[in-house]
Amino acid sequence: xxxxxxxxxxxxxxxxxxxxxxxxxxxxxxxxxxxxxxxxxxxxxxxxxxxxxxxxxxxxxxxxxxxxxxxxxxxxxxxxxxxxxxxxxxxxxxxxxxxxxxxxxxxxxxxxxxxxxxxxxxxxxxxxxxxxxxxxxxxxxxxxxxxxxxxxxxxxxxxxxxxxxxxxxxxxxxxxxxxxxxxxxxxxxxxxxxxxxxxxxxxxxxxxxxxxxxxxxxxxxxxxxxxxxxxxxxxxxxxxxxxxxxxxxxxxxxx
Amino acid sequence: xxxxxxxxxxxxxxxxxxxxxxxxxxxxxxxxxxxxxxxxxxxxxxxxxxxxxxxxxxxxxxxxxxxxxxxxxxxxxxxxxxxxxxxxxxxxxxxxxxxxxxxxxxxxxxxxxxxxxxxxxxxxxxxxxxxxxxxxxxxxxxxxxxxxxxxxxxxxxxxxxxxxxxxxxxxxxxxxxxxxxxxxxxxxxxxxxxxxxxxxxxxxxxxxxxxxxxxxxxxxxxxxxxxxxxxxxxxxxxxxxxxxxxxxxxxxxxxxxxxxxxxxxxxxxxxxxxxxxxxxxxxxxxxxxxxxxxxxxxxxxxxxxxxxxxxxxxx
Numbered sequence: 001x002x003x004x005x006x007x008x009x010x011x012x013x014x015x016x017x018x019x020x021x022x023x024x025x026x027x028x029x030x031x032x033x034x035x036x037x038x039x040x041x042x043x044x045x046x047x048x049x050x051x052x053x054x055x056x057x058x059x060x061x062x063x064x065x066x067x068x069x070x071x072x073x074x075x076x077x078x079x080x081x082x083x084x085x086x087x088x089x090x091x092x093x094x095x096x097x098x099x100x101x102x103x104x105x106x107x108x109x110x111x112x113x114x115x116x117x118x119x120x121x122x123x124x125x126x127x128x129x130x131x132x133x134x135x136x137x138x139x140x141x142x143x144x145x146x147x148x149x150x151x152x153x154x155x156x157x158x159x160x161x162x163x164x165x166x167x168x169x170x171x172x173x174x175x176x177x178x179x180x181x182x183x184x185x186x187x188x189x190x191x192x193x194x195x196x197x198x199x200x201x202x203x204x205x206x207x208x209x210x211x212x213x214x215x216x217x218x219x220x221x222x223x224x225x226x227x228x229x230x231x232x233x234x235x236x237x238x239x240x241x242x243x244x245x246x247x248x249x250x251x252x253x254x255x
Numbered sequence: 256x257x258x259x260x261x262x263x264x265x266x267x268x269x270x271x272x273x274x275x276x277x278x279x280x281x282x283x284x285x286x287x288x289x290x291x292x293x294x295x296x297x298x299x300x301x302x303x304x305x306x307x308x309x310x311x312x313x314x315x316x317x318x319x320x321x322x323x324x325x326x327x328x329x330x331x332x333x334x335x336x337x338x339x340x341x342x343x344x345x346x347x348x349x350x351x352x353x354x355x356x357x358x359x360x361x362x363x364x365x366x367x368x369x370x371x372x373x374x375x376x377x378x379x380x381x382x383x384x385x386x387x388x389x390x391x392x393x394x395x396x397x398x399x400x401x402x403x404x405x406x407x408x409x410x411x412x413x414x415x416x417x418x419x420x421x422x423x424x425x426x427x428x429x430x431x432x433x434x435x436x437x438x439x440x441x442x443x444x445x446x447x448x449x450x451x452x453x454x455x456x457x458x459x460x461x462x463x464x465x466x467x468x469x470x471x472x473x474x475x476x477x478x479x480x481x482x483x484x485x486x487x488x489x490x491x492x493x494x495x496x497x498x499x500x501x502x503x504x505x506x507x508x509x510x511x512x513x514x515x516x517x518x519x520x521x522x523x524x525x526x527x528x529x530x531x532x533x534x535x536x537x538x539x540x541x542x543x544x545x546x547x548x549x550x551x552x553x554x555x556x557x558x559x560x561x562x563x564x565x566x567x568x569x570x
Contacts, residue, residue: 016519017386026387100355101364124501128382130367135325135355144430145325147352150494160434164494165348166447166503168438170322175430184484184501185494220364221391224377229388232526235547241560244532244550252530252547254451254509255476255565 001117001176003046003061005086006107007039007068009077010127023225035077038122040084041182044189045152046120047085054187060154061118063087067110069103071095075205082200083192089205094217100128102210102217104136109213111141116177118159123148123181134181144174147181256340256375257286257310261332263345264291264299266321269306271448272345274409277306279402280343281410282372286310289417290335292328292426294321300419307414315422319433323349325356326428333360334424341375341398346504347447350401358399365399366391370406384500385523404447405506405527439495446496449479451509454498454525457485458514458535458554465491468558469513475565481505481525483515499524514554517542534558 011017012032020027035043043066052058064086068074071093078089092106111119124131138145146152146161150169153160154176163170164183174180192200210217238244248255258280263272273289280287288311289303300314313335319327332353336342342357344350346368358365370388371379377392378400446452453476455469465486473480482492484499498505500520510528515521517533517540525531526545533546536553543549550557 011383013520017383019387026383099364101359101362104359126384126500129384129500130355130365131351132355132358132365132367135352136359136365138325139329139356139359144428145352145356146431147325148348163348165436167445167495168436170436171434172324173432173434178430183494184488220395221366221393224390224392226382226387226389229381229385229526232531232545234544235531235549237543238548238550241557241564244548244561245564247548248509248530248532252509254530 001061002063002065002114003049004111004114004116004119005039005042005046005064005066005081006119006121006133007043007066007077007081008036008122008125009033009068009070009074010036010125013037013126019226019228023227025223025226033073035080036122036125038124038182040189041184041186042120042122043081043084043086044187045182048187049154050085055153065090065114065116067092067107069094069098069106078205079200080192082203083197084190085196088203091205091207092210092213093207094210096217097219098217099219099221100130100132100136101220102215103133104140105215106210106213107137108140109215118176118178118180120180120182123183134179138179144178146172146174146178148183149180150183150185152180152186256284257288257338258284258341258343259335259339260287260289261342261344261350262289262291262299262303263347263350264293264296264302266293266296267298269299269302269412271409272347272404273303274306274412275404275407276343276345276402277309278407278410279369279372279400281308283341283375288313290315290332292320292323292331294318302412304417304419305413305415307411309415309417312417312419313422314419315424315426317426319428320426322433323353324428324431324433325353326431327426328353329356329360330426331422331424332357336361336397339397341400343400343402346401346403354399354401361397361399363395363397363399364393365401366393367401368403369400370403384520385526386519403504405504439493443473444477444479446479446481446498446503447505449505449507451476451478451511452481452498452505452507453478453511453513454481454483454515455486455492455513456483456515457489457491459486459491462491468554472558472562475562478511483518483521485518512542512546513558515542516540517545
């Protein structure tokens with residue numbers, strides 16, 4: 001079975017975000033960029049499906065195709081996935097912002113071409129925090145969706161997916177093909193080894209444009225401004241439990 | 256224009272999130288209908304009919320709707336949207352699951368996690384883990400909005416007398432079968448709605464220590480229990496305790512952070528709390544920069560002392 005894994009190049013998880021003084025956005029100049037952490041988990045799960053690691057049977061996945069939509073530098077993100085164990089990449093190159101709806105439309109075209117049995121992708125990108133693309137892709141394809149997965153077990157023709165929901169866990173069985181989006185506890189992504197990083201350089205990446213797929217990537221949202229949230233002021237220090245409880249009761253009135 | 260709010264409920268009663276989402280809807284229109292999806296959800300529908308300012312309640316029931324299976328919700332909501340200009344959904348795990356599916360079917364770019372309604376097409380939403388707020392204007396004819404409930408003040412749950420209309424639309428999810436649910440059973444208040452939250456971080460060091468230190472303190476003051484992502488990743492606390500960018504966003508009256516350093520991803524989930532207390536032995540921990548009351552102390556001695564002090568009773 002072929003597995004498709006969409007990945008996004010985003011600001012690195014550890015970078016402190018700065019809003020530009022002109023309120024036009026956040027400052028991304030000379031900032032470290034990395035693969036969206038949830039997408040790393042998706043790549044890892046696909047590679048485990050291929051390797052037969054954990055509870056997966058070996059060869060469940062036969063080919064892993066990674067696709068990214070973004071600027072030319074998103075090739076680096078694809079290379080990272082190839083070094084982790086994916087087989088080949090597709091870059092749909094576009095420099096401006098592409099919203100989840102347009103991403104889903106592009107991915108739907110890639111799915112039509114590649115015919116994967118499963119799409120595994122991150123539940124949310126840590127830049128725009130939309131948590132929407134996977135669900136939108138499932139809608140456009142009329143496929144079942146199992147979002148926020150903490151466990152995926154493939155069975156013949158289906159997948160048992162345990163999902164992180166408010167208050168606990170929910171398990172669904174979805175018929176394949178389906179969309180699965182990853183949550184944090186699904187797995188711990190590997191670091192690519194040096195030999196695998198070298199090998200990844202030889203793996204093929206196709207470069208396309210949104211026009212190749214007949215999709216108009218023009219955003220539906222116009223960003224009027226980007227501002228910094230109100231800063232909280234640091235308060236006072238207390239020295240003892242008695243002091244803290246007294247202040248919470250008498251000063252703050254919250255106990 | 257008319258707008259549709261999808262209720263968050265447990266079949267018998269509405270959750271507070273529904274009243275807060277109705278509050279957000281009032282920023283768009285006065286013609287607000289509430290859709291109750293569930294199974295045996297008459298109680299919730301009757302409660303929705305009593306919300307002040309609600310025009311009509313729609314009730315759709317069925318097994319997959321009781322489980323909020325996204326495909327089934329889509330089957331009910333998408334045809335209904337012919338009569339509405341906006342759909343507002345609380346940002347719960349269920350809402351986040353189905354709302355984008357509905358949006359894509361309507362060819363609409365969703366407005367996720369909205370914290371402020373500027374006008375009927377302009378909204379404010381957090382990005383980059385709440386480190387920035389973007390104000391966006393949507394050019395879509397219909398709006399699909401998930402609402403961050405903690406950002407809105409609940410409308411009155413009583414005073415309305417809307418009619419309840421039962422929908423007969425079928426809601427199937429042929430590709431998805433519900434297997435089971437393992438819900439954490441607890442007498443504590445729900446994390447998202449609690450007035451007080453006690454959260455533990457990686458400093459606790461083990462699941463046993465987390466249970467032995469954080470939970471008794473929470474129970475003593477009637478608090479919900481939360482955790483940092485680091486504590487969840489380390490296995491000290493279950494994932495549904497997680498407060499932060501990728502977990503729950505909470506805004507209680509009192510938030511007590513124990514052994515939490517205060518990574519930006521955690522602050523994103525709690526910095527709108529009314530009063531923040533930080534207990535950490537590292538005086539340089541970033542959590543102190545947002546805390547109203549900081550106590551530089553080892554939790555091992557601080558929490559027993561705090562328990563004893565609380566035991567002395569109020570004045």
